[in-house]
Amino acid sequence: MIISKTKMQRIADEIGDVINKHINIMDELGVIIASTDISRIGTLHGGARRIIEEKLTQLTVDSSDNFIGAKNGINLPLFINEQCVGVVGITGSVEEVGALGSVIKKMTEILISEAIRENQKQVMIDARNNFALEWLYNQDSGTLSKNANILGIQLDLPRIISVTQVDFDEVENPDETEIRKKFRQISDIFRNSIERNSQQLLFVMGMKLVCFFVSKDQNSVFSFLERLSTEVEEAFNCRLVTGIGTLANEVIDDVRRSFREAEMACQISRTLANHEKILMYNSKNIYMILNDIQADTRKKFIRSIFSGCSDEDISRMMECLHYYVTYDGSLSKASAKLYIHKNTLQYRLEKIRLVTGYNPRKISEIGPLLLALYFSEINGFNNS
Known part of the structure; x- marks a missing residue:
């Protein structure tokens, strides 16, 4: 078969659910590769083999017939692009399923064609994905140019x-x-x-x-x-x-x-x-x-500035410093963003001065604190 057995089984299940009958799909050798009756998967269907060998347009099976692995029902060849790719069978009395034959045949062919198109689409996606990977990491420009031509991609x-x-x-x-x-x-x-x-x-x-x-x-x-x-x-x-x-x-x-x-x-x-x-x-x-500075170096610098402080304390001070700098030293705007009183913010800024020895409210002293803040933001507040 030209699509996977898994996809063929989905087709059998989908059609079987619609008509409430057992559906079998056989490959080019007459072997059942998908069925709503799972006990039949992998067995030979003599009727399907006869259809393929004798190029029959359909074959009905009843209790008087003697086809290996076949049950009562109707079986029809499946054609994709004018090529026989297998057989679909509907299990049941001929009176019940006979009228469904041509409809189920057409439905199965349509679903198989859609599955083939999906396969082709995925093949193209994989090819373009592999090409992009090659463009980013492969050093062989000759191979890149060759594959670009195959995919119709202009490199220039x-x-x-x-x-x-x-x-x-x-x-x-x-x-x-x-x-x-x-x-x-x-x-x-x-x-x-x-x-x-x-x-x-x-x-x-x-x-x-x-x-x-x-x-x-x-x-x-x-x-x-x-x-x-x-x-x-x-x-x-x-x-x-x-x-x-x-x-x-x-x-x-x-x-x-x-x-x-x-x-x-x-x-x-x-x-x-x-x-x-x-x-x-x-x-x-x-x-x-x-960011070009190693993460470990950034962490060591932060630790040296906030020596003796816990991760939680550093995170809290960095958050305070972040909003103070973001709002250009405006105590009212920064405290509003932090949902605290201005006096509380002033207390926290003073604590930063006492802990680090650098006063965040003085331009001449804020440099090391800014560098620690930038490092902390690159690492994430909680990973400083």
């Missing part, structure tokens, strides 16, 4: 790479099977939207969606992903965080650079306490500069 177009992380952190008691199902649906939505332009690619990497856009403008990519992400988040109760790389002009190295930039921007956006849903890579962005 201006491209921008984005990386989107799909998180289901907000889902209570997440079911892994359900999460995987939702992620596949989200991937399909992204693919259908992005690959409307056949020169664009979507590459699935774990729970990340890597998009190869044909574009020279980060802002246009940003707008497109912003609309798409909002729709997906509302539909699937998930959180999407995206990084967008800069323009890639060169075929291989520039694309890989844009990918690395997008990964970095995505990672930073996920960890920042005040993260933006979509972050465009910018080499002048302080977080992207500091």
